[in-house]
Amino acid sequence: GLGLTNKKDENFGEWYSEVVVNAEMIEYYDISGCYILRPWSIGIWEILHDFFDPEIKKMEIENCYFPLFVSPGVLQREKDHIEGFAPEVAWVTKSGSTDLEVPIAIRPTSETVMYPYYSKWIRGHRDLPLKLNQWCNVVRWEFSHPTPFIRSREFLWQEGHTAFASKEEADEEVLQILELYRRVYEEYLAVPVIKGKKSELEKFAGGLYTTSVEAFIPNTGRGIQGATSHCLGQNFAKMFEINFEDEKGEKRMAWQNSWAYSTRTIGVMVMVHGDDKGLVLPPKVASVQVIVIPVPYKDANTQGIFDACSATVKTLSEAGFRVKKDVRDNYSPGWKYSHWEMKGVPLRIEIGPKDLANNQVHVARRDNGAKTDIPMSKLVDEVANILSNIQQSMFDAAKQKRDACVVVIKTWDEFMTALNKKKLILAPWCDEEEVEKDVKARTKGEMGAAKTLCTPFDQPELPEGTLCFASGKPAKKWTYWGRSY
Numbered sequence: 001g002l003g004l005t006n007k008k009d010e011n012f013g014e015w016y017s018e019v020v021v022n023a024e025m026i027e028y029y030d031i032s033g034c035y036i037l038r039p040w041s042i043g044i045w046e047i048l049h050d051f052f053d054p055e056i057k058k059m060e061i062e063n064c065y066f067p068l069f070v071s072p073g074v075l076q077r078e079k080d081h082i083e084g085f086a087p088e089v090a091w092v093t094k095s096g097s098t099d100l101e102v103p104i105a106i107r108p109t110s111e112t113v114m115y116p117y118y119s120k121w122i123r124g125h126r127d128l129p130l131k132l133n134q135w136c137n138v139v140r141w142e143f144s145h146p147t148p149f150i151r152s153r154e155f156l157w158q159e160g161h162t163a164f165a166s167k168e169e170a171d172e173e174v175l176q177i178l179e180l181y182r183r184v185y186e187e188y189l190a191v192p193v194i195k196g197k198k199s200e201l202e203k204f205a206g207g208l209y210t211t212s213v214e215a216f217i218p219n220t221g222r223g224i225q226g227a228t229s230h231c232l233g234q235n236f237a238k239m240f241e242i243n244f245e246d247e248k249g250e251k252r253m254a255w256q257n258s259w260a261y262s263t264r265t266i267g268v269m270v271m272v273h274g275d276d277k278g279l280v281l282p283p284k285v286a287s288v289q290v291i292v293i294p295v296p297y298k299d300a301n302t303q304g305i306f307d308a309c310s311a312t313v314k315t316l317s318e319a320g321f322r323v324k325k326d327v328r329d330n331y332s333p334g335w336k337y338s339h340w341e342m343k344g345v346p347l348r349i350e351i352g353p354k355d356l357a358n359n360q361v362h363v364a365r366r367d368n369g370a371k372t373d374i375p376m377s378k379l380v381d382e383v384a385n386i387l388s389n390i391q392q393s394m395f396d397a398a399k400q401k402r403d404a405c406v407v408v409i410k411t412w413d414e415f416m417t418a419l420n421k422k423k424l425i426l427a428p429w430c431d432e433e434e435v436e437k438d439v440k441a442r443t444k445g446e447m448g449a450a451k452t453l454c455t456p457f458d459q460p461e462l463p464e465g466t467l468c469f470a471s472g473k474p475a476k477k478w479t480y481w482g483r484s485y
């Protein structure tokens with residue numbers, strides 16, 4: 001039948017896999033860790049792009065496209081950050097039946113592809129700031145459990161790579177981009193996120209500091225990095241000789257940032273909002289916001305009903321809504337209700353003989369199942385109100401649920417209790433790397449170790465004398481901890 005066989009609160013992993021397939025977002029592919037992204041998910045990706053791309057253009061960031069392939073010499077240039085990643089680099093070793101002289105890597109990220117050319121293009125201070133972005137795919141041959149959207153061997157992302165004359169400019173942009181990532185999650189995907197700074201252990205090793213927006217999946221009790229905005233400092237400038245002559249003729253090294261969000265955003269949205277009837281789409285990212293379904297009854301003015309459906313589609317699309325009608329004659333209305341509920345369409349409009357007679361439509365909300373009648377004369381305004389109410393209430397519900405998972409702790413025992421109850425833990429920490437490593441070692445297990453997720457910019461009051469939950473040393477900051485993806 002049409003329904004899901006797995007329940008979200010019973011077996012989450014199987015539920016998730018079923019939803020992404022039944023909602024026609026994903027098709028599994030014969031190469032492990034790779035997935036087909038069908039229109040229902042690419043439609044979401046396009047809507048997020050259509051928000052983010054104009055925003056970075058306002059910041060005078062330009063799009064470009066660098067090659068997929070990385071020559072080995074260049075990849076090895078960035079010693080300290082790639083050595084840990086080497087096993088996940090995919091290589092082209094042959095063309096046809098002939099071995100390549102030198103194997104070529106496929107980009108897992110594009111620093112080493114782009115920065116030799118940043119070095120060439122940046123000579124004087126007038127060449128700065130250089131601000132480029134690319135929308136592309138990247139390949140990382142990960143071995144940990146693949147999950148559609150969340151962890152795949154190939155994924156789509158945007159990667160921004162910017163270079164400035166001063167640290168101040170770089171610092172400012174890091175936070176501007178992070179705010180855009182917050183908006184992607186909170187204003188579009190209706191997913192609450194926490195803005196913060198990564199610890200020294202969790203940050204991008206090649207950079208100076210890493211900021212991120214952190215989401216949380218209540219069902220698994222795991223945090224997930226939603227998007228990331230790094231200040232690279234002058235580390236890559238040193239390595240790739242990206243320097244410039246300043247106004248005084250002094251030779252200076254550029255200050256750089258890099259930042260990305262990926263198709264992982266879509267998976268987080270599915271996990272947070274989905275229910276036992278399938279996907280639940282926030283209206284702002286729904287490629288179909290309203291589905292119109294005719295409910296003919298015997299021969300009661302069937303043509304009139306179909307005409308009313310067409311008129312409703314016309315009125316709503318002219319008002320700027322993304323609306324479709326499902327007039328297929330080989331499916332019953334009931335089948336169509338389940339089908340479009342599975343696909344998560346925020347609002348269903350039904351038109352039957354009674355609706356026709358009363359010059360009204362009957363609507364059903366996907367998020368809370370509420371049903372009501374709307375006079376045709378008020379169609380546009382009512383649909384607008386309902387869709388914006390759905391968007392807001394989905395965010396509010398997700399935020400309430402996430403906040404209910406947060407536990408503030410002071411001691412190790414409280415930490416372990418909260419961890420085993422799948423909570424998002426806010427703890428006072430001495431900010432020492434050795435202590436973080438120690439917590440990882442002490443919480444190792446098949447569920448994965450606990451780690452820091454971020455140190456939130458929004459710091460609660462830290463009373464004098466508060467001690468670190470793990471080391472007993474004086475605490476320096478409140479930090480979010482938990483298991484993660």
Ligand SMILES: O=C1CCCN[C@@H]1CCCn1cnc2cc(F)c(Cl)cc2c1=O
Pocket residue numbers: 081082085086088089108109110111140159160204228230258259260
């Ligand atoms: O997160 C971002 C934003 C967009 C541009 N890149 C940075 C850092 C990416 C870290 N990272 C992440 N994964 C990697 C995997 C690899 F195989 C290799 Cl060789 C390198 C890396 C790697 O540097």
Ligand SMILES: [Mg+2]
Pocket residue numbers: 140
């Ligand atoms: Mg990785």
